Amino acid sequence: MSEQPQVHPVRDEFAANAWADKAQYEAMYQRSIEDPQAFWAEQAERLEWIKTPTRIKNTSFDRDNVDIRWFEDGELNVAANCLDRHLAHRGGETAIIWEGDDPADSRHITYAELYERTNQVANALKEMGVGKGDTVTLYMPMVPEAAMAMLACARIGAVHSVIFGGFSPDAIAQRVVGAQSRVIITADESVRGGKHVPLKDNVDAALTRDGTDVCEHVMVVKRTGGDIDWHDHRDTWFHTMVDKQALECPAETMNAEDPLFILYTSGSTGAPKGLKHTTGGYLTYASMTHQYVFDYKPGEVFWCTADVGWITGHSYIVYGPLANGGTTLMFEGVPTYPSHGRIGEIVDKHQVNILYTAPTAIRALMAHGDETMHSSHRDSLRLLGTVGEPINPEAWEWFYRVVGKERCPIVDTWWQTENGGIMIAPLPGAIDLKPGSATKPFFGVRPAVMDSDGNVLEGQAEGNLVILDSWPGQARSIWGDHERFVNTYFSTYDGVYFTGDGCRRDTDGDYWITGRVDDVLNVSGHRMGTAEIESALVAHDAVAEAAVVGYPHDIKGQGIYIYVTLTDDYEASDELKKELIQQVRKDIGPIASPDVIQWAPSLPKTRSGKIMRRILRKIAANECDGLGDISTLADPSVVDELIEHRANR
Numbered sequence: 304m305s306e307q308p309q310v311h312p313v314r315d316e317f318a319a320n321a322w323a324d325k326a327q328y329e330a331m332y333q334r335s336i337e338d339p340q341a342f343w344a345e346q347a348e349r350l351e352w353i354k355t356p357t358r359i360k361n362t363s364f365d366r367d368n369v370d371i372r373w374f375e376d377g378e379l380n381v382a383a384n385c386l387d388r389h390l391a392h393r394g395g396e397t398a399i400i401w402e403g404d405d406p407a408d409s410r411h412i413t414y415a416e417l418y419e420r421t422n423q424v425a426n427a428l429k430e431m432g433v434g435k436g437d438t439v440t441l442y443m444p445m446v447p448e449a450a451m452a453m454l455a456c457a458r459i460g461a462v463h464s465v466i467f468g469g470f471s472p473d474a475i476a477q478r479v480v481g482a483q484s485r486v487i488i489t490a491d492e493s494v495r496g497g498k499h500v501p502l503k504d505n506v507d508a509a510l511t512r513d514g515t516d517v518c519e520h521v522m523v524v525k526r527t528g529g530d531i532d533w534h535d536h537r538d539t540w541f542h543t544m545v546d547k548q549a550l551e552c553p554a555e556t557m558n559a560e561d562p563l564f565i566l567y568t569s570g571s572t573g574a575p576k577g578l579k580h581t582t583g584g585y586l587t588y589a590s591m592t593h594q595y596v597f598d599y600k601p602g603e604v605f606w607c608t609a610d611v612g613w614i615t616g617h618s619y620i621v622y623g624p625l626a627n628g629g630t631t632l633m634f635e636g637v638p639t640y641p642s643h644g645r646i647g648e649i650v651d652k653h654q655v656n657i658l659y660t661a662p663t664a665i666r667a668l669m670a671h672g673d674e675t676m677h678s679s680h681r682d683s684l685r686l687l688g689t690v691g692e693p694i695n696p697e698a699w700e701w702f703y704r705v706v707g708k709e710r711c712p713i714v715d716t717w718w719q720t721e722n723g724g725i726m727i728a729p730l731p732g733a734i735d736l737k738p739g740s741a742t743k744p745f746f747g748v749r750p751a752v753m754d755s756d757g758n759v760l761e762g763q764a765e766g767n768l769v770i771l772d773s774w775p776g777q778a779r780s781i782w783g784d785h786e787r788f789v790n791t792y793f794s795t796y797d798g799v800y801f802t803g804d805g806c807r808r809d810t811d812g813d814y815w816i817t818g819r820v821d822d823v824l825n826v827s828g829h830r831m832g833t834a835e836i837e838s839a840l841v842a843h844d845a846v847a848e849a850a851v852v853g854y855p856h857d858i859k860g861q862g863i864y865i866y867v868t869l870t871d872d873y874e875a876s877d878e879l880k881k882e883l884i885q886q887v888r889k890d891i892g893p894i895a896s897p898d899v900i901q902w903a904p905s906l907p908k909t910r911s912g913k914i915m916r917r918i919l920r921k922i923a924a925n926e927c928d929g930l931g932d933i934s935t936l937a938d939p940s941v942v943d944e945l946i947e948h949r950a951n952r
């Protein structure tokens with residue numbers, strides 16, 4: 304890109320009131336890199352510790368000994384930090400604003416109420432025999448009970464594993480077995496865009512799969528009152544179990560490195576990985592990034608539109624805002640229901656000051672024109688944010704001009720499930736904005752650009768994004784499989800964390816994330832491994848071989864394009880296409896629904912049998928002129944056949 308990007312300089316009045324202006328950002332960043340021990344010892348003071356840590360950073364990215372510990376002799380409780388310590392000053396203030404799918408439904412929950420209800424849930428879990436170190440699976444709608452359940456686990460030292468409500472029974476089963484959960488908390492149904500999703504039925508189906516008999520209890524929130532099957536030996540209603548509990552529950556003393564949660568995410572190979580996040584470092588980092596990146600001030604209403612089933616929901620609906628004593632808005636529905644103006648209407652209704660959303664949502668609104676925003680004023684907004692995928696400059700400008708009325712800076716935040724919190728983003732009082740660039744690293748984060756031989760590139764450069772040293776919010780391991788953690792993140796290049804993303808650094812030192820360089824797709828901001836989808840497909844009798852690639856999609860960012868080679872017994876048909884789509888939805892969930900299926904008599908392979916995905920990606924993108932060198936293919940004629948029958952033109 305040779306064209307000069309447009310720059311939106313920091314406004315003086317914003318900088319004057321921000322937590323960090325340019326000089327402060329630079330001084331603090333410098334210190335965070337030069338003396339991480341002192342820097343993070345100070346930052347740890349933002350939390351209330353039972354035992355103040357004295358050992359601050361003890362981390363190794365050495366491939367033979369990946370070992371990450373922060374604040375390792377400190378003790379604290381996350382729920383006490385998110386609830387108890389706010390009671391004296393702001394017990395009567397709103398912790399959670401809940402906005403239902405139906406615009407007529409909303410609720411304010413104060414810190415005092417959230418505290419009591421969380422304690423009751425914690426006591427209910429204890430009654431079911433859940434204790435420190437046990438895992439609890441949550442498969443829930445976006446209702447306050449989800450936050451209560453997360454905090455209740457934290458309170459008693461249990462480890463939660465939240466599964467996004469769009470995943471299928473098979474995906475639930477895999478995660479329940481992986482985490483060995485004895486308890487699942489779910490709801491009868493969730494409600495999104497007026498439609499009901501049968502969460503409890505999905506759990507019931509999951510619990511017929513092999514290995515899931517570890518699960519002894521299913522606690523069910525009554526959300527809709529819809530029809531569900533009931534299994535007396537394991538099902539209990541959330542309300543009957545929780546209402547009768549005592550309002551007090553002591554907060555368990557946890558070591559800073561005790562696990563707080565597991566969160567599954569897709570990688571380039573194999574089944575999804577359960578990333579393990581721990582207690583002290585995670586909360587310090589979630590709290591600090593929430594304060595500085597969003598310039599969050601006490602009393603402001605913060606709205607992150609993510610689902611709690613994703614890391615963004617963990618860190619910026621629940622833990623970051625509540626650790627900071629903030630007011631967090633939780634929205635049950637979808638941005639386009641009942642009309643495309645819903646986001647703006649919610650902003651007005653609850654006087655939202657900070658709106659954090661995803662490029663895919665912005666593009667979906669933008670596709671309906673500026674009028675979508677005419678049903679609201681949005682004068683309460685002060686700051687906007689995006690996350691989940693690269694934002695194209697057109698969507699950025701629309702968000703800036705139409706949604707924020709050219710008054711609100713936009714923070715484009717790059718980070719990953721593995722990171723725990725925001726890694727690269729423009730602090731709004733400190734860093735000039737460039738549409739499409741996540742700009743500069745957060746405190747303590749040392750990004751670098753590497754070429755494929757593992758050389759760190761200086762100055763203006765393009766290559767793989769790596770992080771040179773640890774930060775407190777980092778995942779410590781993959782649950783039950785540390786070797787996989789090491790192999791996935793620390794073996795591509797020794798001694799650094801490999802993100803899987805490509806990037807460009809410009810002459811100002813600003814980072815532009817260009818997308819994944821591995822076989823991970825980003826569909827509407829959701830991560831999916833091509834390998835996962837392929838294995839769902841080949842499980843169908845008709846499929847001899849399948850290759851999955853991403854292709855540019857106007858709204859989703861990337862769409863899912865599938866090449867399928869059939870076994871001899873089957874013939875291509877629209878019926879079969881439907882079946883294959885169904886197969887993927889069943890195995891993974893509706894979010895992985897293929898967009899395009901192309902029948903491929905055979906796939907382009909190297910002589911050693913490796914599928915040339917580069918070529919398949921080009922054909923899927925309808926860029927058939929620049930296929931590059933295909934002479935290494937075992938049978939180059941395969942390519943002509945695929946081009947001729949390409950499905951996206």
Ligand code: 6R9
Nearest residue numbers: 690691692693715716717718719720816830
């Ligand atoms: C927080 C979250 C992580 C992947 C990441 C990258 C992409 C996220 C981005 C972005 C460009 C941004 N990504 N934010 N790409 N600009 N601001 O999304 O976590 O679900 O683990 O996805 O998403 O490719 O590697 P996760």
